[in-house]
Amino acid sequence: MTIAARVLQRNLLVYRRTWRGSLFGSFMTPLLYLTAMGLGLGSLIATRGGAVLGGYDYLHFLGPGILAASCMQSAVFESTFPIMGKIMWRRNYEAMLATPLEVGHLLIGELLWIAFRVLSISSVFLVILTVFGIPRSPLALLAVPAAILTGLAFSAAVIGFAATQRNDAGFSWMFRFVVNPLFLFSGTFFPITQLPEPVQWVAAATPLYHGVSLVRGTILNDAAILSGWPLHVAYLLAFFGVAAVIAHQLLRRRLVK
Amino acid sequence: MPPSLSEVLVHARRLTKRFGTFTAVDAVDFDVRTGEAFGFLGPNGAGKTSTMKMIACSSPITEGDLTVIGMDPRAQAAQIKAHLGVVPQTDNLDAELTVRENLEMYARYFDIPNEVARHRTDELLEFVQLSERADDQVDPLSGGMKRRLTIARSLINEPDLIILDEPTTGLDPQARHLLWERLYRLKQRGATLIITTHYMDEAEQLCDRLVVMDKAKIVAEGSPRELIERYSTREVLELRFPDGRPGLDGRLEGLAERVEELPDRVLLYTADGEGTLEAIHARDIQIDSALVRRATLEDVFLRLTGRSLVE
Numbered sequence: 001m002t003i004a005a006r007v008l009q010r011n012l013l014v015y016r017r018t019w020r021g022s023l024f025g026s027f028m029t030p031l032l033y034l035t036a037m038g039l040g041l042g043s044l045i046a047t048r049g050g051a052v053l054g055g056y057d058y059l060h061f062l063g064p065g066i067l068a069a070s071c072m073q074s075a076v077f078e079s080t081f082p083i084m085g086k087i088m089w090r091r092n093y094e095a096m097l098a099t100p101l102e103v104g105h106l107l108i109g110e111l112l113w114i115a116f117r118v119l120s121i122s123s124v125f126l127v128i129l130t131v132f133g134i135p136r137s138p139l140a141l142l143a144v145p146a147a148i149l150t151g152l153a154f155s156a157a158v159i160g161f162a163a164t165q166r167n168d169a170g171f172s173w174m175f176r177f178v179v180n181p182l183f184l185f186s187g188t189f190f191p192i193t194q195l196p197e198p199v200q201w202v203a204a205a206t207p208l209y210h211g212v213s214l215v216r217g218t219i220l221n222d223a224a225i226l227s228g229w230p231l232h233v234a235y236l237l238a239f240f241g242v243a244a245v246i247a248h249q250l251l252r253r254r255l256v257k
Numbered sequence: 258m259p260p261s262l263s264e265v266l267v268h269a270r271r272l273t274k275r276f277g278t279f280t281a282v283d284a285v286d287f288d289v290r291t292g293e294a295f296g297f298l299g300p301n302g303a304g305k306t307s308t309m310k311m312i313a314c315s316s317p318i319t320e321g322d323l324t325v326i327g328m329d330p331r332a333q334a335a336q337i338k339a340h341l342g343v344v345p346q347t348d349n350l351d352a353e354l355t356v357r358e359n360l361e362m363y364a365r366y367f368d369i370p371n372e373v374a375r376h377r378t379d380e381l382l383e384f385v386q387l388s389e390r391a392d393d394q395v396d397p398l399s400g401g402m403k404r405r406l407t408i409a410r411s412l413i414n415e416p417d418l419i420i421l422d423e424p425t426t427g428l429d430p431q432a433r434h435l436l437w438e439r440l441y442r443l444k445q446r447g448a449t450l451i452i453t454t455h456y457m458d459e460a461e462q463l464c465d466r467l468v469v470m471d472k473a474k475i476v477a478e479g480s481p482r483e484l485i486e487r488y489s490t491r492e493v494l495e496l497r498f499p500d501g502r503p504g505l506d507g508r509l510e511g512l513a514e515r516v517e518e519l520p521d522r523v524l525l526y527t528a529d530g531e532g533t534l535e536a537i538h539a540r541d542i543q544i545d546s547a548l549v550r551r552a553t554l555e556d557v558f559l560r561l562t563g564r565s566l567v568e
Contacts, residue, residue: 002368003366003368006362006365006366006368009362009365010351010354010362010365013354013358013362014353014354090349090351090352090353091347091349092349092351094315094345094349095345095349095350095351095363095410096366097315098313098315098338098341098343098345099338099339099363099366099367099414100335100336100338100339100366100367100368101366102334102335256315256316256317257276257316
């Protein structure tokens, strides 16, 4: 475990030079969404949305959803190009595997790094949501671990996918046909109950739906939204566990020949 | 102490590597002894790199026995890797880190304490003459500098065995000589080196002993001098003819121990090159140019395989 942390340490060493820009970006995203959609678009739907949105105005409904979805996007992105670069462009993994590190250490190290990234992004986000007066209680702090769990579930799956790819064309396909639909239809912008029932089942099967539910429930301290929390947590843990085991196999197949 | 002090550092018997139905390394036997520079010479695709990767524990063994520093790569890969230094064929330095960070971070992968890592980094940058570039990024370095940095990186854990896969491929002559000089110095300090190369001059410069590989098999083994004595004459007379293809028809019969006809020239293997050239003039054979040279490993390879080393 300590040796896997070296991979995290390496990424932090690089991050030390780039964190300012990346932090600025993680401030900008929530600000843009919250002002444009939460305040702008929200003002149009405030009157009709009340009951469907659980009695919240649109800004309160949207804020936590955007937090969860942004964390998913960052976790997915960190698991695509940077991982492929280390596999085949810059061959960092080849260099690391010549040391006592093994493939499992690389995977654990990268997942620790993703956890750190989601931790910092969700924390910044939570501060911004607080400026907008959205969190209802200190329970909102639990949105951070919920976001980390969501990010890890996606990251493990995408690292596995990246390990099978020979070039980056698959990533744009994945963003277009998997990540963006999830972003739109997992309860981020509207409750999935607004969708036709078969589509609701599909939405409920995706990790983001469970992540959004946990994050929104904790930030709004809403017992109704949180009622299914053990199921959400169990689903995300199981998804993460299975995806991590598969990712390990795929990375090994790719890197050890 | 680990068994690193024993005489044989790498011991391979019937070592085999297959990728699907393709056999990259076909039941090879060899021993590398402590303190020697051991070479794998052969053309691209001969199986050198695959052999190297099995020794470095980065590629699983398909069949056969292999012992590295007294340990079994199938069961003790991490322990073996802790004692190896690896210089891969293509540089894989960390382009997002500086020169110094590359070494210090690599030391951390070996769990070397920070203090020790810093100290060794200073020493190694000095050794490969990169101290002045310590805080530069890696990308702007020249090919030779990157190679030297990769070698420094391979030494960060004070390895018992250093594995270099084509260390000077793609470098200009000056950079190659500087690199050879550093490797020679390592050798003098008592390091054990395994080197793959398709350059005969590199093998002759650096290797105490070598094996010649061709088509997944070892075809000869010995010191460069032994191999040349066994498979070649002392000198070689190279002839070029005005009409390209000479159509020899026995005109060179009896002039040399062996005649090798290449597309662009003819090689005559003989103990006395000048004497043979005189005999050719005496026979009034028309030639374009003649060159007498010492026999090299290239000639050994040509003799063993019928092909030249770099095609």
